[in-house]
Amino acid sequence: MLITVDPTSAVPLFDQIATAVRIAVVRGEVAAGERLPSARELADSLDLNVHTVLHAYRTLREEGLLEVRRGRGATIATGAGRDYQDLRAALDTLLAEGDRLGLTRQALTGLLTHEETR
Amino acid sequence: MLITVDPTSAVPLFDQIATAVRIAVVRGEVAAGERLPSARELADSLDLNVHTVLHAYRTLREEGLLEVRRGRGATIATGAGRDYQDLRAALDTLLAEGDRLGLTRQALTGLLTHEETR
DNA sequence: CAAGTTGTTCTAGTTCAGCTAGAACAATAG
DNA sequence: CTATTGTTCTAGCTGAACTAGAACAACTTG
Structure with a gap:
């Protein structure tokens, strides 16, 4: 690592x-x-x-x-070996969307931290 | 607002x-x-x-x-009125994934900030 | 058991971003 | 002209992050 x-x-x-x-x-x-x-x-x-x-x-x-x-x-830790395929996909999708809209990383993390699921 | x-x-x-x-x-x-x-x-x-x-x-x-x-x-700003449907969907998906895996918000934002698209 | 490794806890000092406060100033609206 | 509003500057405060050193407890290894 x-x-x-x-x-x-x-x-x-x-x-x-x-x-x-x-x-x-x-x-x-x-x-x-x-x-x-x-x-x-x-x-x-x-x-x-x-x-x-x-x-x-x-x-x-x-x-x-x-x-x-x-x-x-x-x-x-035991139990850390989960399936992260979907997580990685979600991350990639969000990053791509952020780029498309010209959002900064700061903006994205801000939204992620404060946004509540609707 | x-x-x-x-x-x-x-x-x-x-x-x-x-x-x-x-x-x-x-x-x-x-x-x-x-x-x-x-x-x-x-x-x-x-x-x-x-x-x-x-x-x-x-x-x-x-x-x-x-x-x-x-x-x-x-x-x-003019031009701020974009289509954010996909962004919101991506945010929701990522948040759901994070919850499923028991990841903290700090962990998620950390991944988002440092992870590079593959 | 003895010695070495490794995390835990405690004290202490430094640095810097964030926040506050106040003032003078420039651009704009009415 | 007058009021509003952002810009710029100086100044001081606070807490988180980082560094440093030391004593200590748990675990491994020989």
């Missing part, structure tokens, strides 16, 4: 890490039970602080996507 | 205002040329600073959704 980070982005670093993991899961690039690099390792390779990586891991655990325990490290 | 704001939300206030306008446009609740309340008015009614509202208006203008000029105020 490739995890990269853009320090110049407005998106918080811990969020970028969390998203990188989510993407890997959605793409099926990681299987349930698979182990992530330790926080200290990943922090070193990304040139970040350990706490930032741990923040990301904590976030993912709260979402039920990771199992995190001391001594063991972080592993992809 | 109803514009409300949640001061306790993690979403920036100017962003909430911008999103409220976007939603109104997407829902077809406002027509092109329609005038928004003046920044000072809206700021008063929302109990916010004028600059915060102006920040939202500026953002929307940069997206091409608003025409903003001093003395005149802000009006919905």
